[in-house]
Amino acid sequence: MRESFLHGRTALVTGSTSGIGLAIAKALAAAGARVAINGLGTDEQIAAAIAEVDAAGGARPDSVRHFGADLREHAEIEAMMSGLAEWSNGGIDILVNNAGIQHAVPLHEMPVHKWNDIIAVNLSSAFHTMRIAMPAMACRGYGRVINIASVHGLVASKDKAPYVASKFGVVGLSKVAALEYAALGNRDSGGVTVNCICPGWVETPLIEPQIEARMQGGSREDGVRALLAEKQPSLRMTLPDEIATLAVFLCRREAHNITGTAIPVDGGWTAQ
Known part of the structure; x- marks a missing residue:
């Protein structure tokens, strides 16, 4: 029997046309949320992602939409968030910043445009979605921001300077926001929380x-x-569905005091 504890809530999952993001979008839909997906892909791939999320949610009317904002452009993010506010009657309840890109070469060989794009997509887009979405969460006394960081937000690896910098940045940004919003809402409303999930190796194509x-x-x-x-x-x-299960748990009312964390899902990587 499905538990639709997110009925009446609206979620945005960036980078959700495939992989971890799609798994999270489907899990949120299965828990009753209306879900906005955002991400790259052909028209066929986007249509397939919408269909999967819709099916996971029981094919409820107008329960899934795709927003095609280029996350490198803050103006496009702002337009997406404005559209979401209209669709959700005032603003989203759940924000999952999952979109991410990488380019692995030594620091001195890193093209400047790659640095700029990685920082924009992996870090700055999370700042923009959070700054726009979180005030409405505060007004409702319930909100969940789940930033999919990485084990590389906790430890570094060679040849990944912008990726590691962006993921460490996401962890720090999340801690600041968690502190600023920690006292809003209450146990009954669920509060406003901000957390990072930091996966290690995840089985994706x-x-x-x-x-x-x-x-x-x-x-x-x-x-x-x-x-x-x-x-x-x-x-x-780790399987994408396992990351999704953790993300959905963090949306529960009972998770109101889990905030400001960076949760590794890394098979002991960061314990070494």
């Missing part, structure tokens, strides 16, 4: 080439274990 490169004639499982052995002691990847 994007990492398949890295797995294949380490198989060396063995099985896919051999490739996974070889890849994870470099960083993640559990030798198991």
